[in-house]
Amino acid sequence: METLDQIKARVEAAFPGASVEIVPNAGVGGQRSLLVDHAHALDVARFLREDPALRLDYASNVTGVDWLDAVIKEKRKVKQVIAGVEREIEETTERRRPGYLEVVYHLYSMELKHGPLVLRLRTANRADNARVPSLTPVWRAAEFQEREAYDLYGIIFDGHPDLRRILMWDEFRDFPMRKDYVEPDDYEYEPTPHDDVLAKAKRHYQP
Amino acid sequence: MNSEPAKLENAPLAKPYELRPKALADGGQPGELLEISMGPQHPSTHGVFRMDVVLDGERVVKLKPVFGYLHRNHEKIGENTTYLGSMPYTDRLDYFCSLTSNWAYALAVEKLAGLQAPERAEYIRVITAELTRLQNHISLVGFLLQDMGASGTPLMYAFREREKILDLFESLTGARMMCNYMRFGGCRCDLPPGWLDQARQVVGEFPRFLDEFEALLSGNEILLSRTQGVGALPPELAVNAGITGPMLRASGVNYDIRKVDKYGIYDRFDFRVPLGDHGDVYDRYMMRVLEMRASLKILEAALRDIPDGPIMDPKSKLRGFRPRAGEVYGRIESPKGELGFYLISDGSPKPCRYRVRPPSFINLTILEDMCLGHYVADAVIILGSVDIVMGEVDR
Amino acid sequence: MSVPLPGQGIVKGLVETARNFVGSYVEKDRLVTVQYPEERVPQAEASRNFPFLVYDGDDWQKGLRCVACQICEKECPPQCIYIVKDTARKPDHTGKLQFQPRLFEIDTSVCMSCQVCVEVCPFDAIKMDVEYELSTSDRFNSLLLRKAQLAKPNQYFHKIHPAEAAEVDARLGADKAKAEAKAAAATRPA
Numbered sequence: 045m046e047t048l049d050q051i052k053a054r055v056e057a058a059f060p061g062a063s064v065e066i067v068p069n070a071g072v073g074g075q076r077s078l079l080v081d082h083a084h085a086l087d088v089a090r091f092l093r094e095d096p097a098l099r100l101d102y103a104s105n106v107t108g109v110d111w112l113d114a115v116i117k118e119k120r121k122v123k124q125v126i127a128g129v130e131r132e133i134e135e136t137t138e139r140r141r142p143g144y145l146e147v148v149y150h151l152y153s154m155e156l157k158h159g160p161l162v163l164r165l166r167t168a169n170r171a172d173n174a175r176v177p178s179l180t181p182v183w184r185a186a187e188f189q190e191r192e193a194y195d196l197y198g199i200i201f202d203g204h205p206d207l208r209r210i211l212m213w214d215e216f217r218d219f220p221m222r223k224d225y226v227e228p229d230d231y232e233y234e235p236t237p238h239d240d241v242l243a244k245a246k247r248h249y250q251p
Numbered sequence: 252m253n254s255e256p257a258k259l260e261n262a263p264l265a266k267p268y269e270l271r272p273k274a275l276a277d278g279g280q281p282g283e284l285l286e287i288s289m290g291p292q293h294p295s296t297h298g299v300f301r302m303d304v305v306l307d308g309e310r311v312v313k314l315k316p317v318f319g320y321l322h323r324n325h326e327k328i329g330e331n332t333t334y335l336g337s338m339p340y341t342d343r344l345d346y347f348c349s350l351t352s353n354w355a356y357a358l359a360v361e362k363l364a365g366l367q368a369p370e371r372a373e374y375i376r377v378i379t380a381e382l383t384r385l386q387n388h389i390s391l392v393g394f395l396l397q398d399m400g401a402s403g404t405p406l407m408y409a410f411r412e413r414e415k416i417l418d419l420f421e422s423l424t425g426a427r428m429m430c431n432y433m434r435f436g437g438c439r440c441d442l443p444p445g446w447l448d449q450a451r452q453v454v455g456e457f458p459r460f461l462d463e464f465e466a467l468l469s470g471n472e473i474l475l476s477r478t479q480g481v482g483a484l485p486p487e488l489a490v491n492a493g494i495t496g497p498m499l500r501a502s503g504v505n506y507d508i509r510k511v512d513k514y515g516i517y518d519r520f521d522f523r524v525p526l527g528d529h530g531d532v533y534d535r536y537m538m539r540v541l542e543m544r545a546s547l548k549i550l551e552a553a554l555r556d557i558p559d560g561p562i563m564d565p566k567s568k569l570r571g572f573r574p575r576a577g578e579v580y581g582r583i584e585s586p587k588g589e590l591g592f593y594l595i596s597d598g599s600p601k602p603c604r605y606r607v608r609p610p611s612f613i614n615l616t617i618l619e620d621m622c623l624g625h626y627v628a629d630a631v632i633i634l635g636s637v638d639i640v641m642g643e644v645d646r
Numbered sequence: 647m648s649v650p651l652p653g654q655g656i657v658k659g660l661v662e663t664a665r666n667f668v669g670s671y672v673e674k675d676r677l678v679t680v681q682y683p684e685e686r687v688p689q690a691e692a693s694r695n696f697p698f699l700v701y702d703g704d705d706w707q708k709g710l711r712c713v714a715c716q717i718c719e720k721e722c723p724p725q726c727i728y729i730v731k732d733t734a735r736k737p738d739h740t741g742k743l744q745f746q747p748r749l750f751e752i753d754t755s756v757c758m759s760c761q762v763c764v765e766v767c768p769f770d771a772i773k774m775d776v777e778y779e780l781s782t783s784d785r786f787n788s789l790l791l792r793k794a795q796l797a798k799p800n801q802y803f804h805k806i807h808p809a810e811a812a813e814v815d816a817r818l819g820a821d822k823a824k825a826e827a828k829a830a831a832a833t834r835p836a
Binding site: 069070071073074075101102104105107109110150154155157160162183184185186187188196209210211212213220221 | 319322326327363490491493506511576578579580591593595604608612616645
């Protein structure tokens with residue numbers, strides 16, 4: 045398969061105005077991924093599926109990821125002249141990163157037997173604008189998995205044919221996979237030896 | 252009561268979109284539609300699975316799978332325990348194939364932390380995974396026949412053979428089903444003395460049983476008429492819907508992760524990937540039988556070639572395991588399809604994101620498409636041929 | 647190619663069933679049912695069920711190998727172990743002062759027999775039992791195993807897992823000999 049940079053260049057050439065970004069990965073394998081904007085997501089997805097050199101016809105894994113608001117500290121070495129002597133000083137910059145929800149697609153090609161290409165979509169925020177375009181019209185493999193991401197993370201997929209809760213019951217009102225989800229008191233009410241669970245259950249069940 | 256009988260044109264059909272086949276292509280007589288809820292406590296649904304079925308006479312007009320009855324948020328538990336702590340939980344995903352679930356998770360973490368299992372451990376993994384495939388497929392065929400109404404006999408024969416493999420698992424790992432055997436960078440313990448001979452004996456006797464099983468079933472006219480042409484799945488739809496495993500190959504798509512990714516040491520074995528032609532229930536049944544024969548080939552070679560040596564990567568450690576930050580997706584060919592683990596590490600002892608890509612969950616995507624227009628009794632065997640385990644579907 | 651007679655496949659299947667039925671009277675391979683509880687399957691060496699605590703010597707209260715380090719409590723995936731450490735060191739069966747667990751409880755209704763506690767224990771104090779006839783009439787209280795129920799002698803460990811127990815004993819013995827040699831070297835006048 046082509047490198048991610050080549051794919052990015054070709055996608056940008058095919059869709060002028062599309063914002064495509066490469067997300068680095070600090071891990072051992074270093075599998076980088078492609079972040080695509082909402083307006084062109086469907087076009088890019090179709091391109092990846094139809095392009096004869098890529099033919100990524102199989103969306104293996106679709107999942108949500110929750111990123112909370114975070115303060116990112118970056119350390120940089122800066123050269124500074126202190127008292128006439130040039131020294132290297134470590135400077136720490138802090139920047140606030142607002143939280144967002146992310147959908148990750150792992151794409152493979154069954155025809156050409158290569159992959160994976162990791163595609164990412166990000167929501168604007170975690171609250172009122174947790175929306176991304178659905179890629180189910182391109183890969184039906186995403187149908188249940190996007191429903192699951194909606195169910196557990198509250199990501200709304202625009203254009204999904206049947207966006208309902210899938211694992212939790214319909215009346216459930218929260219999104220349990222979010223990092224700031226607080227489980228209800230009666231979550232575990234059986235008396236286990238752990239006092240905190242027991243105390244919580246007693247609080248809930250006694251009037 | 253509503254006196255006006257519902258017209259077929261007004262039937263609440265599934266929303267049409269790309270690739271969805273037309274319901275009721277044969278154009279039956281319009282009649283009153285019956286909506287029934289099959290399951291969750293129904294013997295044919297392999298656990299607690301429910302199908303909301305709309306029937307026109309006995310034909311399925313609409314089918315919506317409903318699940319989540321066994322949902323315990325496996326992924327959240329995985330994010331709240333250490334990497335090691337999640338290993339026994341992976342046994343409970345697909346409780347028929349705990350060793351392949353172990354392997355998939357171990358593979359993902361090894362990719363994340365840069366560990367490499369030694370050669371003997373890789374051989375043990377292949378042997379246990381292929382034994383798992385044997386016992387999964389044999390019990391699946393038994394259950395499928397049970398769904399078809401062959402009350403007991405094939406299932407009991409299948410379970411008799413499965414027990415022999417489970418005995419092997421017990422003497423190796425200590426448990427028959429919840430093995431919790433693999434570790435990051437190897438396996439928990441070495442093979443007990445005499446285990447290999449015992450395994451060779453079981454593998455050597457298995458073909459005879461398979462021949463008997465096929466004589467019992469493969470030519471049986473009732474089985475043929477119940478399964479052939481039922482629940483056909485076209486290959487384009489199968490690929491697009493992310494179907495994997497024997498179901499995909501029954502539709503004629505040659506995609507086996509053992510061949511494509513060559514994870515572990517699968518490049519050392521010469522085995523055939525059987526392919527189907529029609530993608531119907533019969534092909535899916537046949538696919539399991541043929542895959543068992545291919546697995547036996549791998550097992551024979553692996554049991555012959557297994558070397559001596561260590562079984563753990565010296566770099567791996569049990570406690571205080573913290574892989575460096577990054578993300579990884581590791582996948583294997585489990586007996587049900589592609590089982591993948593997507594892990595994001597932030598450098599802490601617990602994963603920041605722990606995701607399971609469950610094959611039987613995604614293979615249910617096209618259940619409705621396969622069942623539309625068939626009899627409700629066929630819907631049961633179509634579901635049986637998908638090979639689902641609710642522990643994995645609901646997670 | 648000859649066209650198979652209709653019903654041939656069914657007849658072939660019936661022959662197979664008959665062979666299995668008759669075979670079950672003569673072949674050991676085809677009659678595999680074990681008449682539990684009169685008959686029992688022999689336990690494999692590696693079999694495991696729920697954990698128990700090993701003690702040395704005769705007095706279980708003194709001889710527990712557990713020193714209440716609480717590693718297993720932390721590592722237990724379903725969090726079914728509950729330990730309260732004693733406040734003061736007490737003499738163990740050899741007379742050495744040692745921390746001991748004041749409470750050690752395992753909730754077997756939560757335990758999933760995964761053996762992680764055994765693997766992480768640095769003192770070989772907790773091992774897997776093979777006892778499986780554990781049904782009780784009380785759902786919560788009797789399934790919570792207390793220290794007295796968990797403590798079992800080293801001889802019992804030898805009985806259920808002979809190879810592993812021999813290995814553990816050899817290792818502990820070697821460690822002890824090394825420690826004694828070291829202690830002797832330290833006390834010897836220079």
